[in-house]
Amino acid sequence: MREHDEGRSGRAHGLTRRRMLGIGGALGLMAATGLSASAALARRPSITGAELRSAVPLPPPFQVPLPVPAVLKPVGTSGGGDRYEITQREASAEILPGVRTPLWTYEGTFPGPTIESRRGRPITVTHRNELPVPTVVHLHGGRTPATSDGYPTDLVLPEGWHDAAMHTGHGSAHGMPAMRDPRAVVTKLTRDYTFPLDQRPTLLWYHDHRMDFTAPAIWRGLAGLHIVRDDAEDDLGLPAGPRELPLMIADRAFTADGSLAYPALDPTLRVRPGVHEPYLAGVLGDVILVNGAPWPVHEADAARYRLRVLNASNARHYELEAVTDDGRRLDLVQIGADQGLLAAPVTHRLLPIAPAERYDLIIDFKGVPVGSRVRLLNRLGSGRTREVMAFRIARKASDDSRIPRTLSTDLPTWRRSDAVRVRDFSFRAGQMHGGHGWLIGGQPFDPARADVTTHLGDVEIWRLVADVHHPIHLHLVGFRVLSRSGGPPLPYDAGLKDTVSLRPAESVEIITCFDGYRGRYLFHCHNAEHEDMAMMANLEIV
Structure with a gap:
């Protein structure tokens, strides 16, 4: 981890040759230490981890109704x-x-x-x-x-x-x-x-x-x-009530008796942390759950719906698309990111979503024939993990919802010149204490060590670089993505985020203001297995 004043930073924002060599070294270390190519790299780049296979018969897709979690009442x-x-x-x-x-x-x-x-x-x-x-x-x-x-x-x-x-x-x-x-x-x-x-x-x-x-x-x-x-959000006229659906997407695997399969070294979760060797890069399941139901189906009106999508998987990345029975792809209109509404809508046909990311989407079923389906698919999956859920269009309906051209005017407007310092962080596999780990700046997490100290109200630019896929989450603050590997942000980087998906061998620049509260916080990889194997660091706001 390095920091330097913004005024003294003249180097290019892309990957330098030295950084590329460093990434290559990290990948070589992975192979040498058992964080193997078979576990992390031989699959397509968006997938980090190994898949568990369920030992119980799995249901056909699109049979179980989509549950909607109950809203808790205050006491x-x-x-x-x-x-x-x-x-x-x-x-x-x-x-x-x-x-x-x-x-x-x-x-x-x-x-x-x-x-x-x-x-x-x-x-x-x-x-x-x-x-x-x-x-x-x-x-x-x-x-x-x-x-x-x-x-x-x-x-x-x-x-x-x-x-x-x-x-x-x-x-x-x-x-x-x-x-x-x-x-x-x-x-x-x-x-x-x-x-x-x-x-x-x-x-x-x-x-x-x-x-x-x-x-x-x-x-x-x-x-x-x-x-x-x-x-202000209530007054926008977005789809609401039964046409606003939270969708928590998560993968799991099941043992023969119906229990959840997980390769923990200590199944009691009392003393010894970690997972068995093949799963060091992340644990993937072969069953896709939405709100806790396997490949569910939801009866929908032929109208606009607001989908509040969370990837709550430990390590699985998705690339979502909505496809009708006759093969037509529907637009996914993004209106919000991790930290709330965008300034203006962004339209996607395919939407990648990493662990812990959230996307606020509008999908319009108006032109879909009653009785037909729209399937939400995962382009990064194979076999059963290509399917996520389905909507069955049950009836025609009136629809007075809208998607305003301007969604929000309260997004922060930090500029590069506002930053008081720039910091560099690498997220890579490595060895720690004689075992395997996932490290930030070459160091495993230590709660007693201050990794980053900043002042309340400081604006900073962070430059993040990865070996394999790492979704990086900052506690307390939202941030804006400034660049990817020296180029502009991608369309799905819009808005204020708290988790950014670093792709293999990629560098990303983010800008944020450390406002809110003083105290000790974290930043870490949200591949949960990486996080448990030390890919966290302390952030002290003073």
Whole structure:
């Protein structure tokens, strides 16, 4: 990791020969250390990881109705804010028809219940941990004070958890003793998370963020949606009510008894982190779930719909397209990104979406014949993973929704000249403590080390470079993509984002302002297996 003042930076923004050689070296290291070409590179470049195969018969596509997660009701309203309660507990659900699957859940469901909130109206969520392991909750995309951001060592311990069992660092899987974090704030059984929600309206999501065990915890079901709304967005006339659909897309695999398959070294998720060798680059499933249902179907009007799409997969990338039964491709009109509405709509025919990215889309079924289908497909998949879900057009209907030419006027207008410094970060495979890891700037995550220190209100440009595919997420702040490998941003980079998809051997420049709150935050790869294997770094705002 390097930083330098913007005024002294005269080098080209593209990949230098030295950087390209560095990437080649990282890829060679991957092959040499077992992060092998077969696991990470021999597939098409957008895929990082190896696929698990289900051992239970899988249902045909487009038979199970699309579920819509229930909206959680507040348990109290006072002082201009709302209070919620969520219990994290084990439950079982019928994900595959006729089969029960044990899960770790928020409130007994997968996905967890959706929280709907208003911009600037604070909420407090009391989480109660009745699971067998410690947990941490992170509101992904939230502008949240550090004490409620879900730092990976700020654990909520379950009843009867003994300190001797507590693991808060990269431990035996990586050949080093568990690190202790002197700044960790650990609570027993419950924790209050306070979210001011002083931010643009958008789709956020909440998930477990426990150090070294994020990937298997999300895989087992610890994920839910959070929608922020405001009056200005409500007045735009976008599709609403039953024509606004949240779509949490996630892949999973199942064992013969219907349990979720996952290649954890320690299936109890208590002590030893990590996955078995073939899956070090990421874990892919062979079943595509939308809102927890396999390849579902939704009965739709012949009208416009607003699709709030989240890729909640651990490692799988998708390239979405909407195709009618007669082979016609429908436009996917993007109106929002991770951090809210765009300035103006952007039309896509194909839309890549990396883990943790969100896209706010309008799709118009008006010209689709009643009784026919529109399938949402994944161009990066093969076999069953090419299919995501379908819409069956059930009836003609009136439609007074619209897509305004101007969607938002409150996007930040940072310029290159506003940046007080430029920083360089590499995201690459490497060795750490005698084992395999995924590193930022050549270093594994250490909660006790300050990797980046910046001042509240500073504008910075970050230049990110990857070996293989890495979706990079910054906590607290949104950012704008300035360039890709020296060229302009791509159409799907529009708007304010909090997660950017770095493609193999690619460099990306982003610009952001570190406003909001002081404290300790994170940036990391959102391939959840990479994150658990140390591809995180500390961001200190002072």
